Amino acid sequence: MKQIFLVFIVLMIGVGGYFFLIKSSPSVSERLTIEKEWVVDTVRVAKIDSQPTLHLSGKIVAAREADLRPLVEGRIIEIGDNFHEGGLVSRGEILIAIDPFNFKASLTDSEAALSENRSSREEILVQIRKNEALSETYKKQEELRKLELERRVTLSGEGIISKKANDESNFAYLSSRQLRISNDYETQRLKAKIKRLDASILRSEVRVDIAKRNLNETILRAPFDGVLTNISVGIGKWVNSRDYVAQIIDNINLEVLFHMSDEQYGRITSLGELNGRPAMVVWSSGVNTIELKATLNRAEGEFDAASGGVWVYASVHPNGKLKDLRPGAFVQTKTPDIVYPNSFRVIESAIYSDDTVYLFNNGRLEERVIKVVARDGEHLIITGEVQDGDLIVTTRIPEVAPGLKVRTKLE
Structure with a gap:
């Protein structure tokens, strides 16, 4: 119990000494507060009609671009000098060539058939001209024998010639008439045959044109100036009109x-x-x-x-x-962009909270509300509570506020 009492006495003496020292310490004079001044950049703005x-x-x-496909079927026997990935080609330049043997044979056959039809037509025309010439002769013969028949009929009625002679004259007339009619019908038949041959010749001419086109299309040419990509064929490959060979892009x-x-x-x-x-x-x-x-x-x-x-x-x-x-x-x-009349152009760092700028006025900041109407690269076009010739602070200040003390770098 005595020990506890001694500990209590010691604690009381310590606490009393602590408060005595605080009371007896000299007063510290109040420190002076120094206002911070910020160094800033400014820009003098001008009111203009801005077009960002x-x-x-x-x-x-x-x-334009096009997928290239063969126009005819066959085996590729040649490729163009620039027919490769990224190759630059000119309009009309050869890209690939397909074996033309079958197409040349087809053209020769079509031309032979056309020539044969034309020859047949000419042959029939000669026969028609012959028949038309004979028709005049037959017509005159018929007229003469008709006159002869009429005379003999008259003489027979008078008993001058026999009935047999009269019949012979009638038979000769009918024979010449039949010959003329047969010749005329043959001429008409030949003219109808000419029309059929004309149709056949027209078909043959079409076949020749198709054969010529097919022969020409054994060579695939560039449809326009461009660059080739996605090449998918080479020499020796068999292709048809459905096969994709490359793509050409107009560059x-x-x-x-x-x-x-x-x-x-x-x-x-x-x-x-x-x-x-x-x-x-x-x-x-x-x-x-x-x-x-x-x-x-x-x-x-x-x-x-x-x-x-x-x-x-x-x-x-x-x-x-x-x-x-x-x-x-x-x-x-x-x-x-469009023109913004009576606007100002400032750099983006001068804008706070998207709608505020600060002016430099006698070493202090003044807050102004603005509106950003457009962007022009690193600059913004603004309108609002800004006047022509105002100095806008462009330096970013973390503790920015109206009335903050500032000075420019030139001061």
Whole structure:
């Protein structure tokens, strides 16, 4: 019990000493608070009619492309010098050649049949001309024998000649008449045969034309200037008109396919038609950047609900630089936006919370409410509580607030 009492006494002495030291310590003078000053960049804005440029991502597409297939059936005996993957070909250039033997034989046979029909026609024409010449002779003979018959009938009635002589004259007349009629009918039959031969000749001419076309089509030529891809045949392969041999892509008449948002498309079309608006296509290939002029020409028929916009096509103007450009290349497309009157152009770092900027005014920040109406690359086009000539702070300040003390780097 005595030990517990001693411990209690020691604790009381310690606590009392602690409070005595606090009471007896000298007072510390209050520290002075120093206001922090921020060093900032500023830009003096000017009120202008701004026309930003839309920067849109897209890709190169071919204005036309075609799957190449043989026009006739046969064995490939030759391929063109540029018939390989990525080969550049010109319109009319030979791609593949099919063995023409059967097609030459077919053409020769068709031409022989045509010649035979024409010869038969000429032969019949000669016979018709002969019959027509004989027809005149037969007609005169008939007329003469008719007169002779009439005289003999008169003489027979007077008893001058016998009835037998009269019958002989009648028989001669009928024989000449029959000969003339038979000749005329034969002429008509030959003329009908000429019509049949004309039809046969026409069919033969068609067969000759088909044989000539088939022979010409043993050579498959490039339908237009372009680049070859997906080559699938070689020398010796047997092909027919259903077989796919390659694809040709027009690498001269190229288009750009890019996406516009609903808002962008609405702004552009509010000025009139989309077609005809200028554009610039920027293609970065390694260390080189190539710019190509283009013209907007159409938009797809419906909006893409998934992307919330519409796909737009622009025709790239012909240019010697297009030889190296291929469909599928990713490009940037730039086209003018609408004009925003009485607006200001500032860099993106000057905007806080999408609707606020801060002005530099006598070393203090002043808050202004603005509206971002468009983007132009790294800059934004704004309108709102800003005046021509205001100094807008462009440096990002983590603790930004109205009245914050600042100074420019030039001060």
